[in-house]
Amino acid sequence: MQRFTLEQLATLLALVSEGSFETAAARLNVTPSAVSQRVKAMEQTSGRVLVQRTTPIRLTDAGDVLLRYARQVQLLEADTVRELQHSRTEGDTFRVSLAVNADSLATWFLDALTGLGDRLGVAFDLHREDQELTTRLLRAGTVMAAVTSTRDAVQGCATEPLGQMRYRAVATPDFIARWLPDWRGPSGLSTLSGLVDLPRAPVVTFERNDDVQEAFLREHTGTGSSGPIHYIPTSNDFVRAILRGFGWGMLPEQQCAEEIVDGRLVDLAPHLAVDVPLFWQRWNLSSPLLDAVSAAVRAEAQASLRPFR
Numbered sequence: 001m002q003r004f005t006l007e008q009l010a011t012l013l014a015l016v017s018e019g020s021f022e023t024a025a026a027r028l029n030v031t032p033s034a035v036s037q038r039v040k041a042m043e044q045t046s047g048r049v050l051v052q053r054t055t056p057i058r059l060t061d062a063g064d065v066l067l068r069y070a071r072q073v074q075l076l077e078a079d080t081v082r083e084l085q086h087s088r089t090e091g092d093t094f095r096v097s098l099a100v101n102a103d104s105l106a107t108w109f110l111d112a113l114t115g116l117g118d119r120l121g122v123a124f125d126l127h128r129e130d131q132e133l134t135t136r137l138l139r140a141g142t143v144m145a146a147v148t149s150t151r152d153a154v155q156g157c158a159t160e161p162l163g164q165m166r167y168r169a170v171a172t173p174d175f176i177a178r179w180l181p182d183w184r185g186p187s188g189l190s191t192l193s194g195l196v197d198l199p200r201a202p203v204v205t206f207e208r209n210d211d212v213q214e215a216f217l218r219e220h221t222g223t224g225s226s227g228p229i230h231y232i233p234t235s236n237d238f239v240r241a242i243l244r245g246f247g248w249g250m251l252p253e254q255q256c257a258e259e260i261v262d263g264r265l266v267d268l269a270p271h272l273a274v275d276v277p278l279f280w281q282r283w284n285l286s287s288p289l290l291d292a293v294s295a296a297v298r299a300e301a302q303a304s305l306r307p308f309r
Contacts (some may be wrong), residue, residue, distance in 0.1 A: 004042060011038040011069035012050075019056030042066065059140070068141025068156070071097075072285060075144060079289050080123065096293060097125040099134035099146035103165060104278065106235035107254040109147065112300035113293075120292055132211055132234060138281055144290060145282035147297075155169065158284040162298065163305025164275040169216055169268040170256050171248035175201075179248075183268065195221055195269065202228040202247035204237055212250045212274065220272055250274060254304070273277055275306065 014024040015035065025032040043050050048062035059067055078094035100109050105128055113124055127134075127143055134146035138154045153159040176183050179201035183194035203213050203225050209296070214224055230246045232238045242249045242263060251265075253273070259265040279302070282294055 002281065003067075004045060004066070006073070008038050008042050009033055009066075009073055012013065012042065012063075012067060012070050015039070015051065015057060016059065021057070055225065059228045064140040064142075068139075068283075071141050071144060072283060072287045075283070075287055078122075079287050082148065082289065087136045094122045094289070095125045096120075096289070097127065097143040098293070099127040099129050099137045099143040099148075101130055101147055101149075101189045102128050102235045103145050103252050103255075107165075107252055108300055108304035109297070111304070115294065116296050120289060121229075122289065123188065130208075133209070135281065137184075138283075143162050145280065145293065148279050148281050149277060150281070151277070151279055153284075154200075154281060156284055157281045159279050159281045160298070161308055162278045162280050162301035163307055164277050164309075166248040166253045166306055167212060167274040167276065168253055168260075168270075169213075169248060169269060169272070170242060170260065170265040171201075172243065172245050172264065173266055175245045176268075180268075198248065198268070199223050199225055202230065203250035204232055204238060204241045204247040206235075207231060208235045212276075216250060216272075216274060218262065220269065234275055278305065 011024065011028065014027050015021065017025055018024040021032045023036045028035065039051055044263040046062060046066065049060050050063035050066055057070045074094075082094075105126065116122075117124055127137055129146075130139060134143075134148045135150050135154050135156050137143045138146050138148075138157055147162065148159075151159065151161075180194065180197050182196055199217050199221055205213055208231065217224055228247070230241060232241045232246070235255075237251065239251060241247070241263070242251065243259065249269065252272060256265050256267075280294060280297055280301070282290055
């Protein structure tokens with residue numbers, strides 16, 4: 001098969017970033033017709049439809065494959081430029097796209113990247129996604145690395161364990177007094193009788209595909225939630241909602257340890273913490289830039305997460 005040109009790959013990247021032929025053309029300083037001709041040439045070369053002409057445009061599965069290739073070429077070019085020149089201008093800044101789950105983003109992940117942008121001369125483009133869904137961003141070529149709960153590597157990627165994020169079931173003392181009258185404190189939880197009313201109590205959930213609370217209930221009470229469900233789709237506001245007594249919920253211990261110590265929150269089941277394994281998946285390329293990002297993430301995860309047992 002004939003190779004794709006750098007001009008064609010840059011056009012595909014602009015098209016995905018801008019969302020339409022007209023805005024991609026403006027970014028590339030060419031006509032929309034030129035953008036269309038380059039896309040058609042790529043489709044003829046591949047023998048596949050790559051772009052759905054919707055508003056905004058959407059890539060087909062074949063287009064996702066080519067997008068991943070285009071971004072890998074872009075990464076290798078950025079590594080080469082960084083090695084060849086000692087100074088950078090703003091226009092040379094390479095954008096590193098990463099996917100990370102909301103709880104990691106709110107607790108430890110930003111610490112891993114602190115100062116790294118200046119040192120490497122890059123800008124970070126973070127995509128917040130559930131840890132079980134970040135792999136689809138890797139498959140689509142949208143990101144070059146991701147924090148995920150999936151051990152199996154996406155095709156063309158390498159994976160390594162980061163550690164486990166521990167979640168605790170917590171609520172305020174006033175919430176417990178109102179909704180969990182049989183809860184008797186940690187000493188009374190050996191038979192789980194203190195949690196009998198938990199399924200009927202209000203619960204705070206991150207979003208509709210967040211099943212951490214539901215899984216906890218089914219495992220330890222044998223039934224799902226039948227009480228009011230509050231959807232709070234940002235991590236910090238999720239914590240605030242629990243602190244304000246909206247409901248009980250599962251929080252990373254990094255977000256509730258101090259509150260448990262000072263009594264603002266109570267650990268409903270100290271011996272029933274939930275550990276969610278996290279992995280780092282990245283493109284399987286030899287890239288000094290991606291290696292440096294991976295090393296920083298690995299070091300911070302080792303300091304912040306619980307090790308695998």
